[in-house]
Amino acid sequence: MERMTFTFLVAFAITIPCLEAGIAFFDDYLKKQADVAHKIALYSYVPNPENVTAELNQQVKGAMMAREKVSNSTRRGLTQKYRGPCLATNPIDRCWRCRKNWAKNRFKLAKCSKGFGRRAVGGLGGKIYVVTDASDNDLVNPRPGTLRYGVVQKGPLWIIFKHGMVIRLQQELLISSNKTIDGRGANVVIMDGAGITMQYVNNVIVHGIRIKNIKSKNGGLIRDGADHISLRTRSDGDAISVFASSNIWIDHISLSQAEDGLIDVIYGSTAVTISNCHLTKHNDVMLFGANDQHTLDKIMQITVAFNHFGRGLVQRMPRCRFGFVHVLNNDYTHWLMYAIGGSAAPTILSQGNRFIAPHNKAAKEVTHRDYATPEQWSKWQWRSEKDLFMNGAKFIQSGPPIRKLPFRKGFLMKPRPGHQAYRLTRFSGALNCKVGVPC
Numbered sequence: 001m002e003r004m005t006f007t008f009l010v011a012f013a014i015t016i017p018c019l020e021a022g023i024a025f026f027d028d029y030l031k032k033q034a035d036v037a038h039k040i041a042l043y044s045y046v047p048n049p050e051n052v053t054a055e056l057n058q059q060v061k062g063a064m065m066a067r068e069k070v071s072n073s074t075r076r077g078l079t080q081k082y083r084g085p086c087l088a089t090n091p092i093d094r095c096w097r098c099r100k101n102w103a104k105n106r107f108k109l110a111k112c113s114k115g116f117g118r119r120a121v122g123g124l125g126g127k128i129y130v131v132t133d134a135s136d137n138d139l140v141n142p143r144p145g146t147l148r149y150g151v152v153q154k155g156p157l158w159i160i161f162k163h164g165m166v167i168r169l170q171q172e173l174l175i176s177s178n179k180t181i182d183g184r185g186a187n188v189v190i191m192d193g194a195g196i197t198m199q200y201v202n203n204v205i206v207h208g209i210r211i212k213n214i215k216s217k218n219g220g221l222i223r224d225g226a227d228h229i230s231l232r233t234r235s236d237g238d239a240i241s242v243f244a245s246s247n248i249w250i251d252h253i254s255l256s257q258a259e260d261g262l263i264d265v266i267y268g269s270t271a272v273t274i275s276n277c278h279l280t281k282h283n284d285v286m287l288f289g290a291n292d293q294h295t296l297d298k299i300m301q302i303t304v305a306f307n308h309f310g311r312g313l314v315q316r317m318p319r320c321r322f323g324f325v326h327v328l329n330n331d332y333t334h335w336l337m338y339a340i341g342g343s344a345a346p347t348i349l350s351q352g353n354r355f356i357a358p359h360n361k362a363a364k365e366v367t368h369r370d371y372a373t374p375e376q377w378s379k380w381q382w383r384s385e386k387d388l389f390m391n392g393a394k395f396i397q398s399g400p401p402i403r404k405l406p407f408r409k410g411f412l413m414k415p416r417p418g419h420q421a422y423r424l425t426r427f428s429g430a431l432n433c434k435v436g437v438p439c
């Protein structure tokens with residue numbers, strides 16, 4: 001039954017790709033956007049991904065060595081809120097956090113991404129735009145002061161928020177290229193409406209906001225650029241959807257409950273880093289590659305680092321197809337079915353994560369393979385190094401080791417071991433930054 005539905009969907013996707021893309025009318029403007037985005041994606045793809053992972057590993061080591069001892073607690077103390085001095089526990093955070101003048105120096109964040117999305121600088125060099133209005137009433141001509149107005153402006157723009165606000169998006173928020181959404185200093189919650197979409201775009205940073213309870217919406221006319229309005233079909237209800245886009249950095253986002261996925265990265269997207277996020281209460285958490293026929297996802301390269309996969313999560317953390325996914329130093333404290341899965345021969349390098357299996361004896365396995373016989377998947381490279389397995393968690397490895405390249409061993413710094421994952425991810429999710437106080 002599952003197989004039949006799947007085949008049907010594939011055929012459907014090939015005949016009407018635009019429907020799948022949420023586009024009801026694929027005009028010349030969008031065709032050009034798609035073409036440019038694809039060229040940038042090809043250019044952003046790294047033929048030797050090992051270099052990027054090696055660099056990140058080295059930085060993690062540096063950050064950890066500079067800090068005090070690691071706690072070995074097996075549980076995350078949800079009740080013990082941290083009250084000590086500002087602590088940056090991983091190299092991404094160490095690049096900008098714990099400085100008093102962070103609010104005067106917001107652009108500093110632009111240089112802090114690491115891993116595959118490290119070239120994302122977002123709105124660096126652009127103006128600062130302040131969201132003052134939480135409404136979202138006009139999708140075609142959004143009112144100045146709204147978030148939607150900011151994300152469709154021409155050129156680079158750094159979007160911040162005047163005060164805390166709850167934004168209920170009437171339809172998907174279509175972010176254009178060269179933008180940063182920077183929620184630091186305000187408690188910004190996007191909830192009870194549509195989610196965020198990046199489609200055919202390049203260079204976006206989304207940082208420091210909360211996204212929850214995202215719904216599928218009907219679509220219709222939505223502005224997606226200063227000079228363009230798209231006719232959209234129904235949105236799936238993803239919290240964050242990255243479609244045919246590259247150089248995207250998603251950092252310190254708290255995510256829970258969406259009608260579809262929490263984060264989808266699909267359709268030939270690449271150069272993406274997802275870091276410091278706190279994810280809870282959801283079934284299909286992260287989907288990288290939507291379809292076994294989408295071979296364009298071979299260029300997909302994604303870093304998933306320092307995230308906390310927390311309470312109420314079920315599966316897909318992430319679920320991968322074709323590409324290369326570096327899963328580094330995340331803390332997996334809850335899953336109901338499995339943590340990392342995939343089909344269509346993705347390459348997965350899992351390093352220094354902590355995996356705490358659920359009590360259910362049938363769900364101890366971290367890994368899960370779909371649509372392949374053991375004979376087929378035994379060739380897929382899914383490798384685990386320095387991961388910490390607790391409560392019976394087990395990672396079934398396959399394929400040859402990932403670094404078999406002309407690569408001197410000593411060059412490749414070791415990731416931090418899994419027992420440090422708690423510490424590295426301790427401040428995941430949106431931070432409560434206050435102007436004038438180290439954040």
Ligand SMILES: *[C@@H]1O[C@H](CO)[C@@H](O)[C@H](O)[C@H]1NC(C)=O
Pocket residue numbers: 069070071072419
């Ligand atoms: C934490 O656990 C690791 C691995 O079990 C061990 O090597 C390390 O010494 C422990 N650290 C502390 C501070 O207890």
Ligand SMILES: *[C@@H]1O[C@H](CO)[C@@H](O)[C@H](O)[C@H]1NC(C)=O
Pocket residue numbers: 154155156177178203
């Ligand atoms: C984004 O910024 C880059 C670098 O400045 C520029 O080349 C590109 O045209 C911009 N993209 C858009 C869609 O404005």
Ligand SMILES: *[C@@H]1O[C@H](CO)[C@@H](O)[C@H](O)[C@H]1NC(C)=O
Pocket residue numbers: 048051405406407
């Ligand atoms: C990546 O590593 C390979 C293998 O050692 C090397 O040939 C290549 O020049 C490196 N690329 C970069 C961008 O450092």
